[in-house]
Amino acid sequence: MSSEKSFYSSGELAELAGLSTDTLRHYERKGVLARPLRKANDYRQYPASALQRVRLIRRAIAVGFTLDELASVLKVRDSGGAPCMEVRALAEAKLSDIETRLREMSELRKELRAVLKDWDTRLEQRAPGQRAHLLESLNAGRNGGLGNRRQGSVNLAKKKREMRSK
Numbered sequence: 001m002s003s004e005k006s007f008y009s010s011g012e013l014a015e016l017a018g019l020s021t022d023t024l025r026h027y028e029r030k031g032v033l034a035r036p037l038r039k040a041n042d043y044r045q046y047p048a049s050a051l052q053r054v055r056l057i058r059r060a061i062a063v064g065f066t067l068d069e070l071a072s073v074l075k076v077r078d079s080g081g082a083p084c085m086e087v088r089a090l091a092e093a094k095l096s097d098i099e100t101r102l103r104e105m106s107e108l109r110k111e112l113r114a115v116l117k118d119w120d121t122r123l124e125q126r127a128p129g130q131r132a133h134l135l136e137s138l139n140a141g142r143n144g145g146l147g148n149r150r151q152g153s154v155n156l157a158k159k160k161r162e163m164r165s166k
Contacts, residue, residue, distance in 0.1 A: 005048060006047070006048050007037075007045045007046060007047060007048065008045070008046045008048065008050065008051065009043055009044065009045065009046075010024055010025075010036075010043070010044045010046070013046045013050055013051060013054065016051055017051060017054040017055060017058065018058075019054070019058070024044075024046075024054070026067075027054070027057060027067070030067040030068070030070075030071055031071035031074075031075065032053075032057050032067055032070045032071050032074055033050065033053055033054065033057065034050070034053075034078075036050070057070060063091070063094070064091075064094040064097075064098070065090065065091075065094070069090055072086075073086055073087050073090075115137075115138070118137065119132070119134050119137070122134065122137065
């Protein structure tokens with residue numbers, strides 16, 4: 001298939017973009033891809049520009065934008081506006097969230113290493129056939145903070161999202 005056609009069927013566009021026709025229809029419903037013209041046989045006929053639009057959508061999703069966010073900024077852009085500052089603010093918030101999650105994951109990695117070290121000691125000290133009570137040890141002693149810290153980070157992330165939506 002040549003990518004220099006002036007119109008694509010759903011199947012052609014989906015194949016060129018590397019996604020399913022169901023995904024194209026989903027993009028239409030979400031408002032990020034314009035509804036195509038219909039041929040006499042009621043088949044969808046997308047303009048050639050739809051391929052670049054779908055590629056833009058896929059790349060934006062890959063870096064963390066949601067379809068709802070894209071629908072909002074693309075609507076402004078398609079009507080002649082310049083939502084550049086909104087796009088940048090969204091990307092900056094996504095980077096901040098990623099950096100927070102990376103810090104949390106790094107802390108979790110340290111905690112899991114400590115848990116595994118503790119469990120190795122418990123396993124070495126138990127008699128054959130005796131339970132080491134590994135999971136129970138998560139609720140006691142120095143490992144007790146593992147679950148509590150994760151719950152706290154979930155609540156913190158939820159609070160951040162709520163603040164941004166106001």
